[in-house]
Amino acid sequence: MPKPVILAVDDDPDVLQAVSRDLRHQYGERFRIVRADSGSAALQAVEQLAERNETVAIFLVDQRMPQMSGVEFLERVIERAPQAKRVLLTAYADTEAAIRAINNVRLDYYLLKPWDPPEERLYPVLDDLLDDWLAAFKPPFEGIRVIGNRWSAESHQVKDFLARNQVPYQWMDLDQDEEARRLFSSGETASGVQRLPVVLFTDGTRLCRPSNLEMAGKLGLRTQAERPFYDLAIVGGGPAGLAAAVYGASEGLTTVMIEREAPGGQAGSSSRIENYLGFPVGLSGADLARRAAIQARRFGVEILSPQSVVDVRIQDPYRIVKLKDGSEISCHALLIATGVSYRKLDVPGIAELTGRGVYYGAALTEALACSNEEVYVVGGANSAGQAAMYFSRYAQNVTMLVRADSLTQSMSQYLIDQIAATSNIAVRTCTSVVEVKGRERLEALVLANAVSGEQETVDATSLFIFIGASPQTDWLEGVVQRDRQGFILAGADLLTGGQRPKGWSLERDPFLLETSVPGIFVAGDVRYGSVKRVASGVGEGAIAVQFIHRYLSKV
CATH class of the missing domain: 3.50.50.60 (FAD/NAD(P)-binding domain)
Structure with a gap:
């Protein structure tokens, strides 16, 4: 958690340096000392702190500043940091104004300058105020904040992306949250109003209506491969793809897994899986995906997410996949494990x-x-x-x-x-x-x-x-054989009257999970005739790796 802030404001550079020195000496280990040389600069500092979700514990402000007095500054900042303690630095002649400010801006204390020695005239006052502030202090949420509207499709997309990638975030509804409205308006630019949703990051930066790729880049997710060639490329990061990645990499294959949304696939968004072997009290799909992704990375699997494959071409002995960003990855063996999506409900409106x-x-x-x-x-x-x-x-x-x-x-x-x-x-x-x-x-x-x-x-x-299962395999048109619904045929399902599929070039029948193209395999829900269960997807992913080894041994 970032340290709470003590903000010192004074237009006299010598005084500002002195008070900042004394504050750091006494409170630097527990609080961050921020200083500003004017009321306007202090207001900007408060906005920046709010952008980073940092909390101000005390304002220590000089009264006699040109353009904006200390009391005027406190009047303007009171709504932005209502819980912060407010202390005014005054000369003897300003005590009357300070007394009036006690009621106007709920001033907590005023100190006469000079405050030397601080051990007697500064620290005891601030110690008491800080103890009082800490007693009621609730640490702010540490992480990403999303400002949006509940009925915005773009806001839902951002929330869903963060949730499926297991990135903690705080949702701030612009229609219901005053702080959301303030943070949103503070980011308006001269060129016009921002577009919802707005995503605020812990470093103070923001993205307006970001794409999944923009979010991934900011979060440090990998979207581009480290190398041009792999033994095994896996398209799809659901249970079948993750299982194949773990078994393939653990058995020595250089492996890359490409997932268009988030590791776990559709199963990763399941709120509870209670019939998966070995988990008698059940587990969430997100938990299963997290464990599997960690396991895969531990064996050296590269996980590209969010990233999509848009085309495949055969250039023996290689299978080459083209990504949405135009880059290409070559591999000896390709596994299709893209799963299925919920069918669209086709009704008016x-x-x-x-x-x-x-x-x-x-x-x-x-x-x-x-x-x-x-x-x-x-x-x-x-x-x-x-x-x-x-x-x-x-x-x-x-x-x-x-x-x-x-x-x-x-x-x-x-x-x-x-x-x-x-x-x-x-x-x-x-x-x-x-x-x-x-x-x-x-x-x-x-x-x-x-x-x-x-x-x-x-x-x-x-x-x-939550209806039906629709395979998203149009990008494989003309590459591998599929049924009318788009499910991929493999193994014995490719044989017609004992005859191998058209274009088959090897002197053997396709392996159990091998498609109509040698070296391209399929596992999980996207396979024709598969059992739509998490455990069967994991099993097929593991089995596919054994046939991939057999294929590679002959390449």
């Missing part, structure tokens, strides 16, 4: 309100904002059930909207039992969202019952969607 009350996943990011509200969750599989359980801790009521007539076909029994035992979760079966309504944000849902055909409109501010 939803596109305009996505990120403004309508969210895909994002339970961990938005749950606190839904405190004591009505929350609607679309979906009937485990991810929807886990989200409903998580929301039930914060929301007044959670309503699950399920198209099927029960949860038994798509959800694990342990989750069904938990939901049934949670009093503020209701499950509406045979029900679909057919329209969303709202102007600047979500305001209402139109629900349809598949059995009765009746429709009803309900007020709503938050809708969270």
Whole structure:
């Protein structure tokens, strides 16, 4: 935690140097001593301290300064640092003004100059004031602060990026937080008003409406590879990709993993995984992702995030991936482990309100904002059930909207039992969202019952969607064989009537997790016919590395 600040203000350089010297001698170990030679310079210093989220403990201000007196300065700064103690340095002739200031600016003390010796005339006064201040002091949040609007899609994007990359941050709503409004207005420039959201960093810098890549650069995340060639390149950082990275690197393969959002993938955003072997009380997806990423880095895996692969080309014996920034990485073996994304809900009005009350996943990011509200969750599989359980801790009521007539076909029994035992979760079966309504944000849902055909409109501010699985594999068009939905075929699924896939160049059948291109493998949810479970993804990632070794032994 940064040291609290004692701010000394005096326009006389000799006096300012002397008081700063005495303050450092007595308080330098516990407090940071900041000095300013005018009221305006002190105001700028206070703004800069606020940008860095540093706290002022005491203002020690000279009364007789040109352009802005000490009392005038304290009047202007009182709202910016209301808890700070206020001490005025005065000459004998100024005592009347100092006495009046006790009521006007809630002055805590006034000291006559000179204050020598400080052991008798300065330190006892400040010691008493600092003890009083420390008794009520609550250390400020140490970390990134995000100023935004709850109904801003761009604000949601920044919060979601930070949450999924497990970067602590403080959310400051511009509509509800006076400090947020002050910090926001202090950053307005001559060229115009800033754009939301504004991200404040601990070094005092700020980014306005940053992209994920800009955030990554500021946070020190790696987005570019250290070398041009690797034994193994992995596209996707979910459970399958992380497992392959750990096993590949631990067995001597130079390995790079490329993840477009954050390590952990969709599983990393899960609020609770309770059926993963070895964790009897369950663990969050974020915790699983954090542990796996640390393990991978310990074995020397390079993790590029956020970074996307946009193309692949074959140049035997190499597989070359092109990144979104235009750079390329060559490898002997390539593993596709991009997982799946939630399918989009295609109903009127939803596109305009996505990120403004309508969210895909994002339970961990938005749950606190839904405190004591009505929350609607679309979906009937485990991810929807886990989200409903998580929301039930914060929301007044959670309503699950399920198209099927029960949860038994798509959800694990342990989750069904938990939901049934949670009093503020209701499950509406045979029900679909057919329209969303709202102007600047979500305001209402139109629900349809598949059995009765009746429709009803309900007020709503938050809708969270967890439906189906959609592989994002368009970038592999014309490279590897996929099914109609975009899932990647591998192993025996590539054989038609015992015949190897078209263009197959080797005198053997494809390995179990090998695609229609030798040396390109697939693991996890993106594979055709895979079991959509975290444990199976981890297993496939580990198994893929064994077949990659067999492939590399013949290259």
